[in-house]
Amino acid sequence: MRYALALCLTTSLFMQPFTQAFASGExxxxxxxxxxxxxxxxxxxxxxxxxxxxxxxxxxxxxxxxxxxxxxxxxxxxxxxxxxxxxxxxxxxxxxxxxxxxxxxxxxxxxxxxxxxxxxxxxRARIALVSRDRWLPGPLKTLADLADPAHRGKICTRSGKHPYNVALIASIIAHEGEEAAERWLAGVRDNLARKPQGNDRAQAKGVYEGVCDIAISNHYYMGKMATNEEKPEQKRWAQAVEVRFFDVDDRGNHVxxxxxxxxxxxxxxxxxxxxxxxxxxxxxxxxxxxxxxxxxxxxxxxxHPLVESWGRFKADSLPLAEIARHRETATRLVDKTRFDSGPSR
Amino acid sequence: MRPDLWVLIALLIGALIAIPLGSILFVGFGPSSQPDSGIWAHLVSTVLWDYLSNTLLLMVGVGIGTVLLGASTAWLVTMYRFPGRSILSWALLLPLAVPGYILAFVITDQLEYAGTVQSALRAWFGWSSARDYYFPEIRSLGGAAIVLSLVLYPYVYLLARASFIEQGTALFEAGRCLGKGALSAFLTVALPLARPAIVVGASLALMETLNEYGTIDFFAVPTLAAGIFDVWLNMDRVRGAAQLASMLAAFALCLVALERISRKGRRFHDTTRRGRPPLTPTSLTGPSKIVASIWCALPVLLGFVLPALVLARYAIEFYAKTLDADYLDFVINSVFLAAWAALLTTAIGVALAYGVRLSSSRPVKSLAEFATIGYAIPGAVLAVGIVAPLGHIDRALDFIATQIFGMSSVGLLLSGTVVSLIVGYTVRFMALGYRTMDAGLARITPAIEGAARTLGASPSRSFAEVHFPLLRPSVSTAALLVFVDTMKELPLTLILRPFNYETLATFVYRYASDELLEECALGALTIVAAGIVPVILMSRAVASMRNIRR
Missing domain, CATH: 3.40.190.10 (Periplasmic binding protein-like II)
Structure with missing residues (x-):
């Protein structure tokens, strides 16, 4: 047995060439x-x-x-x-x-x-997925509304350090300045239902489970969940929420x-x-x-027709280079506000 | 001066392997054009202490967890007879084949709000929402420590068991005869004798804990490794990231130092080898026999059976998706790389350890220890330390080919091919190769080589005819560990692999990173299965080392 294994391993050592050739037209x-x-x-x-x-x-x-x-x-x-x-x-x-x-x-x-x-x-638009069944205690039309104390304990999101959230925070810095962004982050942190975790789909799942009422997510996950034939449970998550764009009457939704x-x-x-x-x-x-x-x-x-059905929205036309410029500051603000430690209770 | 050959080899190897680490240090502390812009002031005033305390607490948790599980199960399985023992003796190694992030995913799946456990509790007590009751958060520091302990304790188990078997029963029985109870004799005689092995096992587990990123990211526990990636990728400060990585390396050096201190001035050579009776496990009776069975079965059930079952369920449902991708090619690639990595790392580890033993000079030893630190550095960071020197070598080769020999450009001879992967694994897993050998050599009393040398054998001959045969169990242990770890290795593979080159781990990651574990379950299961074969063979080798009576 041991020799057979040794033989197998020795053979596998020479199973393939060490170099790769590249052809033209590629x-x-x-x-x-x-x-x-x-x-x-x-x-x-x-x-x-x-x-x-x-x-x-x-x-x-x-x-x-x-x-x-x-x-x-x-x-x-x-x-x-x-x-x-x-x-x-x-x-x-x-x-x-x-x-x-x-x-x-x-x-x-x-x-x-x-x-x-x-x-x-x-x-891709960064949007809110809001519970269909539970009534929100305050308005939710702008990003600023996310920091409104009316939504205390209602919000789910992935880590503030994830590139999608970093870009979102960077867009706030670009529009309103660093101090406003810091206040906003602290406000949203206090409104979190749990420590930031998981991916965007997991936030919609959180709404479905009743852990929170507002999930921050990229819009296409809604489409992927709603049409997921292989994992029907994700369809249920999608059915529990509806799409809400931010700031459409104002600067436009961050993309x-x-x-x-x-x-x-x-x-x-x-x-x-x-x-x-x-x-x-x-x-x-x-x-x-x-x-x-x-x-x-x-x-x-x-x-996709499903995405079209949510309606076209006004997108933030801030040049992306501006967002990229504020990424480091955005990351530092996440550290400074201890956003990823979750709500301070 | 004949011994110098081995010492030179050790020096050369040690220096080569240390290059990537040196290159990380250079990025962190060498001359730089990028201004620091207060990255440290920022870290110190905000998250650095969180990173440090989380890292320390996680290490304490995993240290306690792995030693408790590993040493206790190794002792029970070696010394006692109880139901299920013969299966458990090898099954206890199985969790080693389960990647940490997969266990994290599966356990979270069971324990989170929608998981089986909480759903059952709600149905039972009639609770309707998360606000009606308290349930511990699995995505936490404690959760991460438990998950990592469950997949890493086999390091301690493997080494402790080998040590208990080699120890035999003579000293333990002597302790018993002098009036000690079984537990007390274990704690005061057997355990201290096995200490080098247990400490090596635990230090390997802790080094893995230091570099662990997948699990702690999933559990949202920011350790130093998470901080490195944050500074590197979100703040775009490679230099700051390299400095944090050096801090991690310092942690690892502390571990090595602690291990050395704990061994200092003591020798653990086998001196009672002659005439020892074969190990005869005592039969347990009554409730103690059930307790032993449950205690030893528990880590196997949680660390292996549970994830394997969940993966198997997904694999049955989604196997077509995996087979659609060139699954077989991935398997071949993975085995190919793992076999080379195991061969090279073990061979180099032996040479290094033997050279260090012969030289007995401090600088050589320190260099060898430094060369093993790669194990504690997150793979992606280490990969960056590897691509830089390889790129230089490639450019030099290209220059020589084109300018001196007038050939056409030879391109990337090393960094564009699987050679860079194998080099990467060797650097990364040198701790497994070197430290396992070092522990193995420590058990061989110098009297033996003294005898060989007195009889006129050269260092090389005494190595071939005396040390190597005695080291065989350690060699197969090291090869097994490297093989299994390479199968699982991800971040380094992602960065160093050539175009269109996919292994099982990278394939699994493509999906798992998006929490689409179901789609790649067959791949993940294969990684686990591929780990099982060497685990079983290995365990037989350990058992046959001293003919234990069944």
Whole structure:
């Protein structure tokens, strides 16, 4: 038995080659996005153009990996969710500007870098999911209302340090200044029903279970839960809540993006730009809506019917670079207010 | 001066493995263009003390938990006969194969508001909402300590059991004859004799606790590891993050130092080897036999059976999704990497430990200890320490190829291939390789090698013919630990792997990170299953080390 095992292991040592060969007519992607969320788009890109897409899903350490490889960096482009990562790559000087009339026509200017260092491909709204059954004691039309003591003990959210919440807080800093943002954070903290935990879906679940009445979430999770055939319990979570946008009469609901950027020294530069342009084109833009319930960045493309049914809302048109600029301060405020320790009782 | 060869090897290896750690220190404290902008003032005035106290408390909790579970079960299984003992003797190792974050997920699933336990309580007592009763929050420091103890105690169990078996019963019986009770003889004779093994096991568990991120993130317990990622990714301060990581490394060095101090001036060599009778476990009777069964079964049930059942249930429901992905390729990749990592780490660990033993010089020893600190650093941070030097080497190779030999660019020979992964695992798991060997060598009395050398054997020959055969149990222990850990390893794999290269762990993570555990349950189950095979083989090896009577 022991020798059989030794043999197995020895064989497995030589099971595969140590090197990888790259063919031409391809593009190499680093992706912060879950591959299964973008595979449909990448497949139709390959079908249309014959360009193969190699993808590597990374989350932490992407910038450091790219920098360490220097001129040898094998990746051509990156896909990310959240503006923060794109901005970190920009700050590290790892992005290459792209001049493309296709991209400039398709993407509104506040959703791309002025010099073409990065481009948004879809937007996602950070919204409230509010209990359908229980009556809210106070108004909930603006982000400021979340900090209203009327909602004490009613709010569920994931960690304040999560990039989605950091961007939300950064948008408040950009609009109202640091002190106002700190007061707001402290107010929301006191209104929390529990210590921040779990992901966005877990917050809707919290409403379903009666732990809280207001869940802070990205909008597309509502679509994913409501249509989840494999896990019907998530449909029940979605049925327990309704969608509420913030600040639509005022500055508009905060949105974050998923986006793409070309890397400096890309070996397959033309293919990579072709891919980004494809992702901003009609077909892929419509898939962002139908597959992922996101909002396309391109005008006139419909998203998923369910998302359309919540109505189009006024989105905050604050340039994303502004939000990225305040991320560090936002993170520090989360520390300072001890937001993640939960409500102080 | 012949011994110098081994010492040189040890020095060289130690230095190579220490490079990534040095590179993290360099990022943290070397010259920098990025201004610090008061990151420390901010941390000190806000969350640093939380990070430190949470880290310390978690270590205390996991330390107590793993030693309590590991040493007690090892002793019972070695010395007594009770129902289920022969199965439990290897089953107690199984939780080692369960990744911490998966157990965290499963336990939360059961204990949270909508979980089985609370639902049953509500139905029983007629409570209608969370406000009607108190239930301890599982997503807490205590919860994290319990979960981590449950998956990490096998380190202590494995090493303690090997030590108890080697000790034999002679000294314990002597204690009994001198009038001590069974418990008292255990506490005052057997336990102190097994101390080096238990301390090594516990220090491995605590180093894993230091680098643990998945579990504590899920439980929303901010430790130093969480702080590193926050400063690094949200505040975009790589330097500050590297400084925090150095603080973590300092914690780990304290652990090593504590272990050394606890061993100081004492020797734990086997001196009663000759003529020892085989171990004869005593039969327990009455209620004590039931208590022993339950006590030993409990960690297996909670740490392995429960998560395995939940995963199996999901896997049956969602297996098609996993098979759709190139599941078999992932399995092959994982086993391939784990086998290489186990081979290299063990081989290097042996060489390092033997070199340190021969040299008996302080600097060599300190270097070796420093080389094992990678185990306590979160994988993602260590990966950053690895890509930087590998990138330099790659660029140098590329330069040599293109400029000196006029070849076309050779690209990324190391950092773009699986070589970087294997290097990464070796650096990361060197603690397992080195410290297990070191503990193994500590049990071999110098008299033996004195004898070998007096008879004219060179250090190499005495190693091949004397030490290595005696070390075989330690070698297989180390190889097993590295193999299982590599199968589970995630953050480092994510960063260092080449394009289109997926392992079971990265596949599982893609889904699990979005709390979509069901979709990847088959993958997770395979990680667990792949850990079981070596666990069982290993356990047989330990048992056959001294022919214990069944």
């Amino acid at each position: 593009v190499n992607l680093y992706s912060y996005r879950q591959p299964f969320l973008i595979e449909p788009m990448l497949e139709s890109f390959t079908q249309k153009t014959g360009i193969e897409v190699n993808i590597s899903f990374v989350d932490k350490g992407m910038a450091e990996k790219i920098r360490a490889a220097g001129n040898n960096n094998p990746a051509d482009a990156v896909l990310t969710v959240d503006i923060g990562r794109l901005d970190a790559l920009r700050k590290a000087g790892l992005l290459e500007p792209v001049q493309s009339s296709i991209l400039e026509d398709a993407i509104p200017s506040h959703l791309r870098h002025p010099e073409g260092l990065w481009f948004a491909l879809s937007t 974050n993006i998923s986006g793409a950027a070309l890397l400096k020294g890309a070996k397959n530069r033309d293919e990579a730009i072709a891919l980004i342009e494809f992702l901003a084109g009609d077909e892929a833009q419509s898939q962002y809506g139908t597959v992922n319930f996101e909002y396309p960045v391109k005008e006139g493309i419909a998203t």
